[in-house]
Every structure is written in C-alpha cells, then in structure tokens.
Amino acid sequence: MNLIPLHDRVIVKASQPEEVTKGGIIIPDTAKEKPLHGEIMAVGTGKITEDGKIVPLQVKVGDKVLYGKYSTNEINVDGEEFLMMRESDIFAIVK
Numbered sequence: 412m413n414l415i416p417l418h419d420r421v422i423v424k425a426s427q428p429e430e431v432t433k434g435g436i437i438i439p440d441t442a443k444e445k446p447l448h449g450e451i452m453a454v455g456t457g458k459i460t461e462d463g464k465i466v467p468l469q470v471k472v473g474d475k476v477l478y479g480k481y482s483t484n485e486i487n488v489d490g491e492e493f494l495m496m497r498e499s500d501i502f503a504i505v506k
Contacts, residue, residue: 414488416495419458421470422486423478423494425449448477448505452493468498475505 416422426449451474457465470476482500486493 416455418455419498420455422453423449477502
C-alpha cells in the first residue's frame with residue numbers, strides 16, 4: 412500500500428461482515444452490519460504533544476483491533492476499501 416498516515420492516524424482493513432448466523436441463517440446484504448473490528452495496515456509516526464515531542468503509537472501493523480462505530484473515515488486505495496482513524500478511536504487490541 413502506498414499510503415502512510417500522518418501523526419496519530421492509522422489505516423485499518425475492516426473484517427468481512429458475517430454471512431451466516433451461528434444458527435445457520437444466511438444474512439442478506441441489506442441486513443448485514445458493518446464490522447467493528449479489523450487489522451491495522453499502516454500507522455503514523457505518533458502523536459505530537461504541545462511541547463513538540465512525539466509520543467509513539469501503541470498499535471502496530473498487523474494488530475487486530477476493535478474500534479468505534481462512528482469514528483472512522485472510509486477511503487479507497489487502489490480499488491480496496493480501508494478505514495482511517497485516530498489511535499484514540501481504537502478501543503482495544505485483540506490477542
């Protein structure tokens with residue numbers, strides 16, 4: 412990917428929405444919810460504090476993360492859909 416986020420922003424590839432429920436019911440496209448988890452694809456250099464110091468990000472490329480429903484911006488790079496958000500919009504790293 413030829414996209415490098417600035418400062419405390421990250422780029423996430425959202426996971427695919429569930430196709431079938433645990434009970435075996437197929438979910439139609441109109442009823443699918445956007446997933447709130449994905450994989451970090453790129454990270455910025457870090458947050459810049461008021462005194463000009465750079466605080467490195469806690470997430471790194473390859474981390475699986477949970478994020479907020481309304482905290483993302485959708486972007487399209489080379490025909491692929493990605494999400495851009497600030498590190499503070501990420502709730503947790505999934506191990």
